[in-house]
Amino acid sequence: MASSGPVSAPVADLVGAFTPAVFARHINANSTAHAWWLERKRAAYARFESLPMPSRTDEAWRFSTLAGVALGGYAPSPEGAAAATPPALAVESAATLSFVNGRLSGSSPVSADLAKRGVVVSTLSDALARHPGLLREHFMAQPQKLGSAKFAALHEAFIQDGAFIHVPRGVEVDKPIVVVHGASGAGAAVFPHTLVIAEDNSRVTVVDHFVSEGESRQFACGANDLYAGHGARITYAAAQCWSFETLSLQFNSTVVRRDARVQSLNLHLGGRQARHESLSQLQAPGGFSEMLALTIAAGSREYDQRTLQIHQAPNTKSDLLYKNALLDKSRTIFSGLIVVDPDAQKTDAYQSNRNLMLSDDAESNSLPGLEIQANDVRCTHGATSSRIDPEQEFYLKSRGIPPKAADELLIFGFFEEVLSRLESEALHDALRTLIRTRIQS
Amino acid sequence: MSEITDTLQTSVDNPVSGIDQSNGNFKYDMTYDFDAGTGLNERTVDYISAVKKEAPWIHEFRQKALKTFLAKPLPTHWASKDLETLNFDKIRYYLSQGQKPKRTWDEVPADIKRTFERLGVPEQERKFLAGVEAQFDSEAAYSNIKEAVSKQGVIFMNSTEALREHPEIFRKFFGKVIPTSDNKFSALNSAVFSGGSFIYVPPGVKVSHPLQAYFRINAENFGQFERTLIICDEGSELTYMEGCTAPKFSTATLHSAVVELVALKGAKIQYITVQNWSSNVFNLVTKRGLAHEEAEIKWIDCNIGSRLTMKYPGVVLKGRKARGEVISIALANDGQHQDTGAKMIHAADETTSTVVSKSISVGQGRATYRGVVHIPRHLKGCKNNTECDALLINTNSRTDTYPAITVRGDRHAVQHEASVSKVSAEQIFYMQQRGLTEGQAMSLSVNGFINDLARQFPMEYSVELKRLIDLEMEGSVG
8 A cells, every 4th residue: 555655766866886796896895705794795785775765754864854864975995095094082992993994004902911811802703713703703693673674784784894893702901992093085985884893701891993084075884882780780882973065874783692781872973964773682591771861953054863772671771861962953863762672571771862052043853762571561752852951041141151151061060870871981071072172263 | 213132242352351342232223214324435425415415615524525535645654554454445434324413312202312421421411411412323323411511601512513504613623723634534534424523612601510421332243433623612621422332344444533632722631542352343533622821631542442553643733832741541451552652742931731641552462652742842831741651461462662763952841761571479469368269360460550640530430440440360460
């Protein structure tokens, strides 16, 4: 009956700049890679080609500006791009990896001690040779449930390289491992990837930092997979600082095993249109996923965040807090869903979206959802959209603080609730500084 | 006159709880003088229009709506796939015994009269109503308004009569709050509508007692498509109540109404529904009110029956300081899906809206809240507060919440909260310890959950509601 879908969209609309010829060239350039890797890429490209572009009636894309995700005018990982290593985050790290247009541009290794204990911080291409088993088990292994199966396939088809982090059983890495993903050149399409595998009872902090060189129009189609084995703890922070001309699509998957704990914080500070999908699967009792995000939406930018918390086992916990500060003519979309499977009794799930409206022309859209199929649960969600308390505003004015500075103070006050949830003070300070520089630019 | 056969069934087919969904479960075998046959095409629409001796503009309106209906896909990209089991070709779209409703119960044919007596309608009318309309399948069998009320200038009649007798009042608003193309089912209703209430309350008139409509489906494979339009002129006030029941058939029955409310400046409308369709009814209803300056529209929507209900009463807040409110109570038992909610469209400054939804899922029942709050650009001082609470009785009960909130600008305050809980085992234990059975304790607990909402009903309805939710659920805790 439903015949309104795009029955026969022209091929160009379906693949944009990522034509079969471009893909063939990409495969040729990487022909020495692992056969399994190439096979996956081919299968992914076939999926990408066959899946439709999102349409107006897709619930997963409700409120999104679909025209903004058109795939024309980009070139995947242009050769000969500047190899300038982007500036790293100002935080003392256990190891770093830097990529420009998906190619390794610099790194500092883990300490000899950590290396001896088996901690691996390497490129995916290295891991393909040395840890193929782990890669097969965890690389893009989770379902795409939030609407971007097509773009995730594109990511897999064109991925050049990425970060591979493996922490063996019981090993604790104190300082954060920092991965910088850079994009360089007008029209560059980049496919950043970070895979974190924390084995049972291990502990690790990973920071992804996305930066553009200059203010050119780029396309970032990235993914990160986090796997926390039994009793493991992962702290993950991502600072998205792409250029304000960039289309950014990012897919996160988090798997939480028994008594494991994952805290993730996504900072959205860049991009022209940025969509972030985050899936947390709580697979075994005692698992806890804390999902945090902070967004500064300004100009006429659009930030589109889709989340899914799936409780698949009893006695699991998830806690989501997404805060958006909206200025100018910006738009935000938050669509979150908590799913409690029939057997997941004693689930404790929370989801909250707070929108701070700082402009008369900004627009926030909130779709906080619940799907509950077990009765012994504690599930709540909330969404608010409002301006600043007029008394606070008056107070700031009465102290002679100019409106722009007042906005900045208010944004920091609003964000602090989230930032203060980070255990590491060093990371907290580094991210705070990053936000400040971004606001002031 | 048809032979009267009472095919009353008992409520034993409702094993999990003792919710009384059986009070409407009886039917009389009827022969109908007017029957549009099975299935839907242009001739069906012609037939209905001809039988009603309608003005050409209405006939045209219907034919246009039919085209819209046929062109629109089912909304299954977001709604339940259960909709696909509806076979529009197997439904009978118009059945009636006569065209003109009777003004006294004595004139109503015996079998129809007996039906409504059994449902307690004449008794309620005597006790506390200002007027009653009783619809039996496609047409109103009885329609009466107390003299004192009609003397105030209040018009209360069915849609067929009103479009004929007062086109100058009703045509202006008809299909304006809910356009034909609003959704597939509003288009269907616009093509084949019959029955429903048309009410006009003159400026400043406050109708002291509620007007009531009772909708009864008697025939199998039938579709009821009543159309209600209520206009409250400046500063007037009205409470309208509707109830509905049907016998339980093994085949699907369709109920697809369109209800439009218009509250002009300073008017107040309260619209109360107690929906208790049998569990084979698809209840796909579009309800929306238009509130002008300082007007207030309040929907109290209680859904207990039906197989699948999809209903999201809405208020378009068109005038400054208009107020909208939806109070929704849903109870979903085995085999039922109550997909209910609210829509609040803020289209003027300083408009406020409130949504309170409480749902109870029993056995494998599924209750869904779906809502829209929309505050477009360049307005100021709009407020919305939404609260959704879900209570899950059994381990396999299901509930969902799907709100969509759009806010533009920095001069509004919008808040949404939802929670899911179960009946506390400690509470039940405490009450059992005081000598209540587990079932009584559960019933008390569930009634406590909805008590603050049920209290907003007029007394008589609140009692009725409590009786309907009088659960007996031995062994269903935990």
